[in-house]
Amino acid sequence: xxxxxxxxxxxxxxxxxxxxxxTPVPLLSLALVFLKxxxxxxxxxWAAFSRIEADLVHTRGWISADTQRAMMxxxxxxxxxxxxxxxxMVGYRLRGFTxxxxxxxxxxxxxxxxxxxxxMLLRQGAEGTxxxxxxxxxxxxxxxxxxxxxxxxxxxxxxxxxxxxxxxFIAVMIPLMxxxxxxxxxxxxxxxxxxxxxxxxxxxxxxxxx
Amino acid sequence: MDNGVGFLGVLGLxxxxxxxxxxxxxxxxxxxxxxxxxNGLLDPALFAWAFALGHFTPGPKVSFVTAIGYxxxxxxxxxxxxxxxxxxxxxxxxxxxxxxQRFQRIINHVSISASMVxxxxxxxAAIGLAQPLDLSWIELTGIALVTFLVVxxxxxxxxxxxxxxxxGAVVWFAGSALAG
Numbered sequence: 001x002x003x004x005x006x007x008x009x010x011x012x013x014x015x016x017x018x019x020x021x022x023t024p025v026p027l028l029s030l031a032l033v034f035l036k037x038x039x040x041x042x043x044x045x046w047a048a049f050s051r052i053e054a055d056l057v058h059t060r061g062w063i064s065a066d067t068q069r070a071m072m073x074x075x076x077x078x079x080x081x082x083x084x085x086x087x088x089m090v091g092y093r094l095r096g097f098t099x100x101x102x103x104x105x106x107x108x109x110x111x112x113x114x115x116x117x118x119x120m121l122l123r124q125g126a127e128g129t130x131x132x133x134x135x136x137x138x139x140x141x142x143x144x145x146x147x148x149x150x151x152x153x154x155x156x157x158x159x160x161x162x163x164x165x166x167x168x169f170i171a172v173m174i175p176l177m178x179x180x181x182x183x184x185x186x187x188x189x190x191x192x193x194x195x196x197x198x199x200x201x202x203x204x205x206x207x208x209x210x
Numbered sequence: 211m212d213n214g215v216g217f218l219g220v221l222g223l224x225x226x227x228x229x230x231x232x233x234x235x236x237x238x239x240x241x242x243x244x245x246x247x248x249n250g251l252l253d254p255a256l257f258a259w260a261f262a263l264g265h266f267t268p269g270p271k272v273s274f275v276t277a278i279g280y281x282x283x284x285x286x287x288x289x290x291x292x293x294x295x296x297x298x299x300x301x302x303x304x305x306x307x308x309x310x311q312r313f314q315r316i317i318n319h320v321s322i323s324a325s326m327v328x329x330x331x332x333x334x335a336a337i338g339l340a341q342p343l344d345l346s347w348i349e350l351t352g353i354a355l356v357t358f359l360v361v362x363x364x365x366x367x368x369x370x371x372x373x374x375x376x377x378g379a380v381v382w383f384a385g386s387a388l389a390g
Contacts, residue, residue: 038269045270071307078306079229079320080299081272088303100300108292111269112276116288118263119277123256130382132255137378138371139258139339144353145370146239146336148360150329157325167326174330175337178244185244185334189230189237189327196323 025062025094027102033060034087034106045072045083052086062094084108163200170196213251213282220279220287224294230331231272238275240331246282248338256281257339262371352377 033055041048049072057065071093075085084104091103122131150171159167170192177183223245230237239261246252260281264274272295279291340353356370 040268042268074306075303078302079231080302081228081231081270081295083270084272084295084299085303085306088300089307091300092304092307097300097304100304101296104296104300104303105292107269108273108295111264111267111271111273112288112292114267115260115263115273115276116280118266119260119280119288122259130379133382134375134378135255135259136343137374137381138262139255139343140345140349140353141356141370141374142258142261143336143340144356145360145367146332146339147353147357150332150336151357151361152364153325153332154329157322157329159322159326167323170323171326171330171333174327175334178334179337179341185240185331186226189240189331192327192330193320193323196327197320200323200326 025099027095027099029060030091030095030099031102031106034091034103035110037087038107039110045075045086048083056090063090067093159200166199167196213246215246215251215282215287217283217286217290220283220290221294224275224279224291225298228295228298230328237328237331238272240328240335242275242278243335243338246278248341252278252281254339254342265367265371 037048037052037055041051045052053065053068056062057068063071071089072082072086075082075089078085080088084107087103087107088100091099091101093099095102154167154171157164157167174185174188174192177188178185223241224238227238227241230241242252243257247254247257257278260274260277262274263277264271267273275291275295276288279287279289279294281287283290343349345353356374359365360370
């Protein structure tokens with residue numbers, strides 16, 4: 001988090017009570033802005049930070065820069081893809097639940113249509129063809145990407161000492177139990193979340209309780 | 211596409227998997243791999259291709275589920291995948307906006323262990339994706355190199371996908387030249 005981003009206490013105040021435009025934003029305008037955002041941003045929410053700020057804060061004045069940052073942080077904490085969650089939060093702020101759905105759908109449509117076109121154009125290549133060779137090597141690259149992202153995700157937890165040990169234990173048990181003993185992934189993920197929430201408590205709180 | 215999954219099957223799994231996307235973790239990848247790839251309903255190469263498409267296209271990367279939905283149940287499957295993402299996300303975003311202060315304590319508790327759980331889920335997806343491929347030691351070394359590169363330099367995933375594709379093409383052309 002950069003020095004310009006709000007801290008945790010200010011985040012909850014800004015998200016809960018940030019400024020809302022005096023006149024309701026038309027749903028069509030909301031839809032067009034998020035369609036444009038969905039069509040012109042690459043690399044996810046944080047990579048699109050400047051473009052989002054230019055559109056929503058400077059050009060339209062729909063939200064403040066502080067509200068944008070607070071919503072982005074919150075979007076990364078709730079169980080949903082974070083760019084979409086951010087879009088949904090902005091839509092909710094401006095036009096309630098309908099606005100949330102409209103923003104989300106419009107943000108997702110351009111990329112989804114292109115992905116769908118790609119899926120329809122290119123299916124599985126026959127064995128021994130160039131397409132099959134490229135698809136195979138992309139699969140290997142994605143296996144490496146997923147393993148690397150898993151390591152980066154574990155590092156981002158910033159756990160230390162016995163909390164780190166407990167976290168690694170949970171992370172290792174999930175593939176072990178799923179792939180070796182056939183326990184459903186969903187069961188292991190839920191077990192991991194529940195046991196992690198009980199054992200790995202927030203640093204400050206557990207320090208306060210000794 | 212005669213795999214018996216259908217519109218509701220796609221909708222259900224994508225909705226459920228969305229709940230495991232805290233902090234940008236690809237919960238969908240692990241859930242789809244576990245439910246459809248490892249059971250032989252979706253080819254690993256198509257799964258990887260869909261994932262790659264999500265990185266090549268603009269907007270949220272999670273749009274790759276549209277391709278998965280299409281592979282599983284045609285156009286209705288693609289629509290089901292989109293609905294499956296939109297419904298839980300709009301509910302979660304609206305609730306987070308409305309009751310942020312009430313949920314903050316729960317979110318703080320879950321988000322700490324969520325990083326490790328998602329790391330475990332991503333590892334499961336990676337290993338599960340590689341398992342049916344019967345990899346040679348050269349391919350395993352290649353995977354290890356990519357993993358090291360991702361941890362060390364955190365490159366844009368598009369570069370990994372493009373680089374992997376180029377290597378595959380070069381190897382195929384080299385093999386064809388040697389055979390011919």
